[in-house]
Amino acid sequence: MGEATGYEIRKHFEDGPFSHFAEGGFGSIYPALNRLTKDGLVDCTEQAQDKRPDKKVYRLNENGFEALLEALGRAPAEDRYKSDLLFMLFFADHLSPARLERLIDERIRFYRDKLAHMADCAGGAGPPHGPRFVHGFGVAVYEAALSYLETQKAALIDRVARAQNADAAE
Amino acid sequence: MGEATGYEIRKHFEDGPFSHFAEGGFGSIYPALNRLTKDGLVDCTEQAQDKRPDKKVYRLNENGFEALLEALGRAPAEDRYKSDLLFMLFFADHLSPARLERLIDERIRFYRDKLAHMADCAGGAGPPHGPRFVHGFGVAVYEAALSYLETQKAALIDRVARAQNADAAE
DNA sequence: ACTCGCATGTATCAGATCGATATATTGTAA
């Protein structure tokens, strides 16, 4: 997608178009850029800067583009959804109703913020078409998660509270 | 959740109730069980078996249960959705319409199978209530993903095909 | 004026995880 420094690449993973389905910190990016440079898939030009640390600007070259196309020809790995919150809610019966409410409310707010932010970076109608499709997928999944939390929150808390009261009454 | 061997725990991550939001291979599970045993959070009893390798049956003890409750009191990490397919579809403009169709169709089939399998392990109405909530969340998210792929597939392929034809005509 | 944190930019390190592999036996399907 043009030129970028390691720092900029990480921002794409943090906030940008990749943030919904991939992740990458410095500990992955810098070693990867070194490996790619060594393997001749990216070109690197160093730029001295005034009043800023030096930059290393990377760009995919022809070899790299071919390697990308080759990778796109292979079978994709399975998607995976990893959620600490769901792990905790699996044990909802051991949590207090107040704690449950706080946990779920916080996640609802998180998803609302995320969706609001995504609405801003919607991307236009023209090509390339991949990013828009991917963006739409992210929105659809996050909206489903948000909607589930909003509609099912009360029922979960109510059921857990009743069960805990019944236990205490024994 | 009672007694289990490392092998059985992995099955819970592979197929079972945890499979929608967590992952764990042998390389994580066996070292973790050793660590937990050393720290006195689980009890381990060895069982010799006829015609099968020996078992090590683990069970969370009181210390372990307290540690679990303590962990449930901490803030959960952010959810993350990791998708190789979305990464590939981000570059949809570099893929042939036939390839796009195959990729998306395969994922549609995958999600249909997964949802069919999940419908079987729905879990009853009584307590514990956590697993049912978590199960419903998984179903909601997978249905959203499936539905998006089904409804948006044709539009993506059509747009990409038109753009590629226009390019070729130049 | 001064400090505190944030943005830009590089990079490493310990610890955790992932995927493949090794070992051994039984049952089952091609």
Added chain:
DNA sequence: TTACAATATATCGATCTGATACATGCGAGT
């Protein structure tokens, strides 16, 4: 009869994650 799936253990290298370190300028608050 041959190969593969299931049961069960475990390790190993490569990678990933999250925290930290270093250096500097800019803007916001006190």
